[in-house]
Amino acid sequence: MQERLIMTQEDVRRALARVAHEILERNRGTDDLIIVGIHTRGVYLARRLAANLMEFEGVEVPVATLDISFYRDDLRARAPSKIQPTDIPMGIQDKRVILVDDVLYTGRTVRAALDALVDFGRPAQVQLAILLDRGHRELPIRADYVGQNLPTAIGERVKVRLIETDGIDEVALVIDDEIEEEELFEDLDLEEDDDE
Amino acid sequence: MSLSRTIETPNIDDALAVARPPRKHVLDLDDFSREEISEVLESARSMKEVLGRDIKKVPALRGRVIVTLFYEASTRTRISFEEAGKVLSADVINMSASGSSAEKGESLLNTGLTIQAMGVDTIVIRHPHSGAPYLLAQHLNKVSIINAGDGLHAHPTQALLDLYTVQDKLGVGGQGSDSQGADSRGSDSRGSDSMEGLKVVIVGDVLHSRVARSNIWGFAKMGAKVVLSGPNTLMPPDLLRSKGNIARSQIASMVEVDTNLDRAIEGADVVMALRLQQERQNAGFLPSLREYIRRWQVTDDRLAKAKPKAMVMHPGPMNEGIEISNSIAHGGSSVIEEQVTNGVAVRMALLYKLTIGAPE
Structure with a gap:
């Protein structure tokens, strides 16, 4: 098993800074903005984007x-995963929601997140920010803000590591030498870091 | 000399916890490890968030069918399970013995097989005979069984909701995990899920109480000390005698009996009053109701001897003025209504747990 480094700590920092600027540009400021992170790593990325917005504009955007x-859509297929807290104290009614996750892959996580969001109200708009887009969509979903695009093979795995969860900021591509059987399980396993 | 027993298992629970496949049934708490109990309680916390939403509905169990099969009267437990299933988008079918073919003499097993043949995923059963849920679990291989109370034996979902209520009130458990994050665990959450050092007093008719039996397992496994109090005739010899299943387990040292409630309640963190099943009065268990009230009713005077912030619980339905005084039942230390609310969240957590990751 080998790993190829895709993004270093600096790359991650720059990408998040750029995405924050793009968010400001596209939304002409921060009015009605709310950043929603998808557990687990999306939450930390959301906080970092909010910190960037604070730094650039001096405005506190709710996270x-x-x-x-x-x-x-695949409940039976996987082992029980820990349910983490959903916390949207300010509501999303008529807000512009920036949905944040680490990897965009099949699009199924984002589909689920959109369903979850609308249970909390009717947002004016939902935009999607992603640290890494690795392709292979299975649903008609695209990101509005992308840290980096990375064409991958389906058999490959992407590991996003963040200081908050893994002690280091980096994105790596994992190439399995003896893939096959293990790979079959990995594809099902959203809990792995491949977790889009 | 080929012995099959090669592994030393000083603690049966830990050994079970290691290689346990996904849980299929919830029959009692005696086969739950502390870790598994904690996991359920933590999951219930997320479920409670759903119950606090404007739209109390998530699609998690869409397309799953749950049957509540009740051979005994019940309001809160049945409604609680029904609400839990419906909030998770399962289809819930309620069946009670009266009005069903049980009245025509159909056996429990045949009723179970019939329900299974209809493609039901989970059966929630309450039955006057101890062990009835085990019979179904043994013979129905396609459905999950949840015990909603069987005879004098067990009521595991009640015990779990009681544990949840205590954790919630005392602020132990994984609260605020959003701000602390899964990663930063360990520093201040040491023993966060345990109830080490707590004193739980269970008062009243322990002998006939399945709620008490499951709670003994639950609280003791979480590390609390459990003191049973009530008339000698209503204390459970089978639990404490050397041959009882608790006496033989590793929680034996956590459980004791003190028939003097005034002494037992001293320094208690939790006081749980049990319903005095009135039909027992005539069976020679009590000298008189008046004496019972005088010696074992949970009153303001008695509660004053417990810890200042002690909470009072009752599994319901209450006989106010008998095992619990009116002022206590509706007073500031009562968490009886919270118990009911939390019951829905805990049952959601169990229904979810049994469905997710279950084999097809």
Whole structure:
């Protein structure tokens, strides 16, 4: 098993800074904005984007967290995952929601997140920010803000590591030498870091 | 000399916890490890968030069918399970013995097989005979069984909701895990899920109480000390005698009996009053109701001897003025209504747990 480094700590920092600027540009400021992170790593990325917005504009944009366990389309297929807190104290009615996750892959997580979101109200708009887009969509979903695009093979795995969860900021591509059987399980396993 | 027993298992629970496949049934708490109990309680916390939403509905169990099969009267437990299932989008079918083919003499097993043949995923059963849920679990291989109370034996979902209520009130458990994050665990959450050092007093008719039996397992496994109090005739010899299943387990040292409630209640963190099943009065268990009230009713005077912030619980339905005084039942230390609310969240957590990751 080998790993190829895709993004270093600096790359991650720059990508998040750029995405924050793009969010400001596209929304002409921060009015009605709310950043919603998808558990687990999306939450930390959401907080970092909010910190960037604070630094660039001096405005505190609210951050909310979303767990999508209840909205998955593959409940039977996986081991029980820990349900993490969904916390949207400010509500999303008529807000512009920036949905944040680490990896965009099949699009199924985002589909579930959209379903989860609308249970909390009717947002004016939902935009999607992603640290890494690795392709292979199975649903008609695209990101509005992308840290980096990375064409991958389906058999490959992407590991996003963040200081908050893994002690280091980096994105790596994992190439399995003896893939096959293990790979079959990995594809099902959203809990792995491949977790889009 | 080929012995099959090669592994030393000083603690049966820990050994079970290691290689346990996903849980299929919830029959009692005696086969739950502390870790598994904690996991359920933590999951219930997320469920409570759903119950606090404007739209109390998530699609998690869409397309799953739950049957509540009740051979005994019940309001809160049945409604609680029904609400839990419906909030998770399962279809819930209620069946009670009266009005069903049980009245025509159909056996429990045949009723179970019939329900299974209809493609039901989970059966929630309450039955006057101890062990009835085990019979179904043994013979129905396609459905999950949840025990909603069987005879004098067990009522595991009640015990779990009681544990949840205590954790919630005392602020132990994984609260605020959003701000603390899964990663930063360990520093201040040491023993966060345990109830080490707590004193739980269970008062009244322990002998006939399945709620008490499951709670003994639950609280003791979480590390609390359990003191049973009540008339000698209503204390459970089978639990404490050397041959009883609790006496033989590793929680034996956590459980004791003190028939003097005034002494037992001293320094208690939790006081749980049990319903005095009135039909027992005539069976020679009590000298008189008046004496019972005088010696074992949970009153303001007695509660004053417990810890200042002690909470009073009752599994319901209450006989106010008998095992619990009116002022206590509706007073500031009562968490009886919270118990009911938390019951829905805990049952959601169990229904979810049994469905997710279950084999097809």
